[in-house]
Amino acid sequence: MTATYRPAEPIWCAGCGHFGVEAALIAALADLDVPKEETLVLAGIGCSGTIQNNMGTYGYHALHGRVLPTATGSWEANPELTVIAAGGDGDGYAIGMGHLIHTFRRNPSITYIVMNNGIYGLTKGQNSPTRQGTAALDAALLGLSVLETTFIARGFTRAPDQLRRLTAAALTHARQGHGFAFLEVLSPCVTYNDTYPRWETEHIDLDADDTYDPTDRSSAFTRVVALEAEYRIPVGLIYHDPSAEPGSFPNPASADIDPVRNAEAYSGIIDRYRI
C-alpha cells in the first residue's frame, strides 16, 4: 500500500464554524461511501481554503476566486470524480462572483460549499460582500434567478445534523450527474465577526416548514425575498429541480490519445486542407 500525505490539523480558531463544515463533509462522504482516491477537494484562498489539506483525498489549492472554473475543468476532464469546490464568501462572492453566475448557468455536476462568515478572516477583518449592513449579497437568490440552476441549499454550523444531511444531498445531486449543487453554510468567524448569536435568532429552517415546496422555483424566490425583508435567513433545501436528469458526459481522462490508433482520423482532418 502506497503511503500518502498525513491529513493536516485545521488551522482555524477554536469555535470557528469551518470545523462544522469539515465534519459534515467528512461524514457525508463516509455516508455515501465515496472512496478517497475518487474525491477531489478544491479550495479557494482564505481560512476556508485550507480544508482540502485535512481530508486525505486528492486536494487542490486554487487561485483566489478561481475555484469554480478550476473545479469545472477537473470535472469536465474526468466526470467520474467526485469534485468538491470549497471556499469562503470573499473568494466566491467578491473576486470570484463572475464565475458563480456562469457555473449556475453551465451546471457542471460538482458540489460547491461556500463557508459564509461575512468577513475576510485571514487578512484580519475586512468586510466581505455578505457582511450585514453593507448591502449584503444573497447568492441563493442569485442562483434562483438563473434558469439552469438545479440545487441550492443553505446550512448553519449550529445545526450539524441538518448540515450533514444537506451536504450528503448536495454530493448526491452532483454525483448522480444532475448538475451543480450549491451549498452555502453559515459558518461564523468567532474572531472577527461573531455572528453566532445573530444567526441563531435570524435563521429560519425551511426544511421544518411543511408548506414550503423546494421544487417550485418561483415560490422559493418569493419566499426567500419575503424572509429577507424581515431580516430572516432561510436555511435548508431552498431549491431542487425535480426534473434534473443524469447527463451523459465525455471523459477526456480516458480518451485514447495513441497517435497510431488515431492516425487515420487525424489524416482526415489534414485532407480538408489539401489544395
Next chain:
Amino acid sequence: MTRVLSDLNAMVAGQGGDGSLTVVTLLGNVLAGRGFHLYSTRNVASRIKGGPAAALVRGSIEPRTGMGDTLDVFVAFDTEAIELSGHRVAADGFVVYDSSAGPLPSGYLPDDVTVIEIPFGRLAVADLRRELYKNSLAFGVVSRILTFSDTEAASVLEARFASRPDLVERNLEALREGFTFADDHGFTQNAGPLRLTDTKHSDRILISGNHAAALGCLVAGVRFFAGYPITPATEVLEFMTRHIGSYGGVAIQAEDELAAVNMALGASLAGVRSLVATSGPGISLMQEGIGHAGAAELPLVVIDAQRAGPSTGMPTKSEQSDIGMLVHGGNGDFPRIVLAPGNPSDAFELAMTATNLAQAIQGPVYLMLDQAVSQDSATVPPFDVSNVEIDPGQRLTHDQLDTLDAYRRYAITDDGPSPLAVPGMPGGMGLVTGNEHDEWGKVSTDPVNRVAMMDKRARKIEAVLDEMPTGHRFGDPSAPVGIVGVGMESGVMREAAERLIATGTPIAGLQPRTIWPVPHETLAFLASKERVYVVEHNHEGQLAQILASVGRDCATVTSILKYDGLPFTPAELTTRIAEKEAAT
C-alpha cells in the same frame, strides 16, 4: 508580348462583405493546381461588415511566407481601395477597377500601370440580379490577364461552389460575361499579357498557423481546451470546438480568460493534456494562472497569437510585443518555455513539441505566434502523423504507483519533475498548491525547503534543454554579418538575405524556434558574428533585449524594428539592413 511569372502577387480589395476573398480563393486554386506555392493574407478592419477589406495572395515557385514588394494584379471594387493600396501596384502591373463606384481616382497608381475599368457591380446587379456576382465577373477578367484557359477558370469556379449547386450556373454566367469584357479590352483567350511559368504539381495543404498549431496539439494528445474569443486567436477555439469532441475531448468557451486558464489547470490536474489560446490582452489576464501552473507544477500549453498592443491595441494587426511578457511575466520566478514557429509546418511541429514538453516539465509552455503566422495561410507539405511521439513525462501507471512506498506529489528528484499520479488513482492522493510547499504538497515557508523547491523547479528546464526545437538557418553561414528574427519575420528575412547576398553583402540567417530559455545555438550564432541584426515587430526590441541580457557579446546586436501594424516587404527589410551596413 506575354510576360512569364514565377512569382505572382495579387490583391482584391473593397469593403468588408464584398467577397474579395472569393476572387483570391479562386485565383489561389488555379495557382495551386499549377504547382505554385501559395501565401495568402487578409487586411481587415475590426468590424463584422464594411470598412476597407482586402485579400491578398502570392503564388511562387519558391515557398514564401510573406507578400512580395509589389502587386502584379490588383482588383479594386471601390475608390477607397485605389486610394489605400494603389501605390503597391508594380509599374508593369494590371489594375482591374470596378467603375460602378465612380471614376478612377487619379494620382494613386504608378504611371505605366494598365487599368481595365468595368462597372462590375452595376452589371452584376443589372444582368444577374445580385451584386456578389461581380466577383466571378472580375475573376473572368483576371483569368484572361493571366492567360488561364476559360475551361480552367470555369472548373475552379465550379469546384468552389460545389456545395452550392444553386449558385453554380449564375456564377458561370458571370464568369463568361467577364471573358466577354476581357475580349472587349483585347485580352483574348490564351493570349493574355501575363502567364505563369510551368512547374510540377506537388501534394500540399494550405493552412494557417492557428489551425496548424491547434491540429498539432490535438495530435499530441490535447483533449481539453478552454478559451475566450479574441482576435487573432479565435480560430484555435473554433478548431477545437469543431474537432476535439470526436476524439473524446472537451472544448469550453469560458466566461473570460481567467476562467479559461483555470479550467485548463483543473483539467490538467485531472491528468488531461490541456490547452488555452489567446492574444496579448488574454495573456495579461491569464498571467496569474500561468504562474500557478509554474508553482503548482501543472502541465499547460498556452498559445499566444500576438497582436499589436499595448492594451486593446490594433486587434487585426501583427506585432511581436508580448515577448517580454511571455519570458518574464507573472509574479515570482518560475520555469517556462517559449517556442516560436515561423510558418504552418513549424506551428504543427512545435505544437506537438510544446504539448510533450509541458508534460515533461509539468509546467507552462508557450507557443508564441503573431497575427501573421496565426491567420495567414501558406502551402506546406501535408503533415506527417505516422511518427508522432507521445511523451508521458513522469506520469505514473497504476503498477508504478503501487511499487512506491510513499507518494509525494513534489518529491525532490535529480532532474526536477516528480512522479505524477492523478485523481482516481488509489495511493496517489496528493496536495497541489501554488503556495510554497513541501514534498507532500503541504504549505511550507521553511527556508531550506524553499530553496530546495525553487531549485527543483528550475532543474526541470535544464533537463529538457536538449529536446528544445532548434532554429532554421539560411543565407551564407560563413558570413561575418548575421540576421535573427522569429515568427512573421521568418519568410521576409530569407528573401532579404537572398537579395543582400546577390548584391554582394554576405549574410547568415537564424530563425530561432526556441525563444526561452535562450538556447546555446542562438548564443553561439551571436558570438560567431561581427554584427547581428535582430528583426522584430515591436518598439522596444524585446527579443534583442533578451538576447543581449543572456548573450555574452551583446555589443554586436542591432535592432531593426517595425511597429506600424504592417509586415516588412522584402525590399523594405533589404534596404534597412543595407543602410545599416553602409553606415558601419
